[in-house]
Amino acid sequence: MTSPKPKVLLSWSSGKDCAWALHVLRRRSDLEVVGLLTTFNETVDRVAMHAVRRELVEAQAAAVSLPLFPIMLPHPCSNEVYEQRMRAAVAEAKANGVTHMAFGDLFLADVREYREQRLGGTGIEPLFPIWTTAEETSDLARTMLAAGFEAVLTCVDPKHLDVRFLGRRYDASLLAELPAGVDPCGERGEFHTFCFRSPEFKTEIPVTTGEAVERDGFWFLDLRPE
Template identity: 70%
Template sequence: MKPRVLLSWSSGKDSAWALHDLRRRGDVEVVGLVTTLNEAFGRVAMHGVRAELVQAQADAAGLPLWPVPLPWPCSNDEYETRMRALVEKARAEGVTAFAFGDLFLADIRAYREQQLAGTGITPLFPIWGTAPDTPALARTMIGAGFRATLTCVDPKRLSPAFAGREFDSALLADLPADVDPCGENGEFHTFCHSGPIFDRAIPVRVGDVVERDGFCFADLLPKEARS
């Protein structure tokens, strides 16, 4: 019997690529997608993506969504309390590992390992590499058929004009040299709406672009919806 694994799901391309990698390897069974949701706004924490679109991703991936509602504002203590409750639920359901789509930030990896230490849940980092790997990784994602839209941009690192753009070869060519092609340093975040992990695309359109809490967010809506 394969180990049962949960995957941390931000709704972005790196999470999607991690799911793709885990399924290709075939040595574990991904049994759910864990997403932190802002209770006040019904959106993915940091990415700003509507909860209904994340549910559509989970449905298209054929996996249950494990939402973790977070208050707004949310202290680190409260975040860790709610994540501990998730881990306890996971253990009760036979989950033995928790996978993350982190690419190369050592402090983030160390934090995740610390939080899972002694819980009986093993942290996995299936797409872990180094900063020099990300230009090729970004091109590989696009070449494999993954399609994503930039939903959040840090204007201190990247022009707000990038909010709402597609993550494609043209975008990679336009990125400043000091911006990581995968946005791993927080320059931008994405919503993955198509790719080989899904049995159908999630059609979206870009609504309003707003600045909030020092970030620029492009509001993605289901394509048939009206803003």
């Protein structure tokens, strides 16, 4: 009798890196991705940090045929409340047979260590399927584009990247224009994206751009479903 495959819950921000992580995970025969876990600002019903509308994330989940497991967070949200709600979500996932939680992190060691510490002792193991180095993210970005991934920049940190990049397609032209010191994948928080096309999506998710607003030192672009 064969053992059941490990069940993986994927942390899903709506951006290109988590979409790439799903693509990589689904090419592994030794595990099964069973859902997407997303944190939402409960006040505005948008993805925490990315500020993407929940209905667009639901469209992504439908496009990849996976259930979406939302974690609702207050705004502002203390680290204590965040960790409390994450612990509850992890416990529920464990009770439902989840064995691993995967993240689309690339190379920030402190972020990886934090996730490993938080999952320690929960019975759920962390996975980092697209972990790489800071020197290799340029190649990774080109690999994603060559594979057919398409995304739009929804958030920009103006301390590192000019606001004119907000709303730009994540493509070869954008990569060529990024200032020196900005990670090609935005891993240090220089920018965040919404992925609207992926080989894993049954259909492309059409979006239209709305208002750009500055909040808490970041610029956000409102995306709406077409």
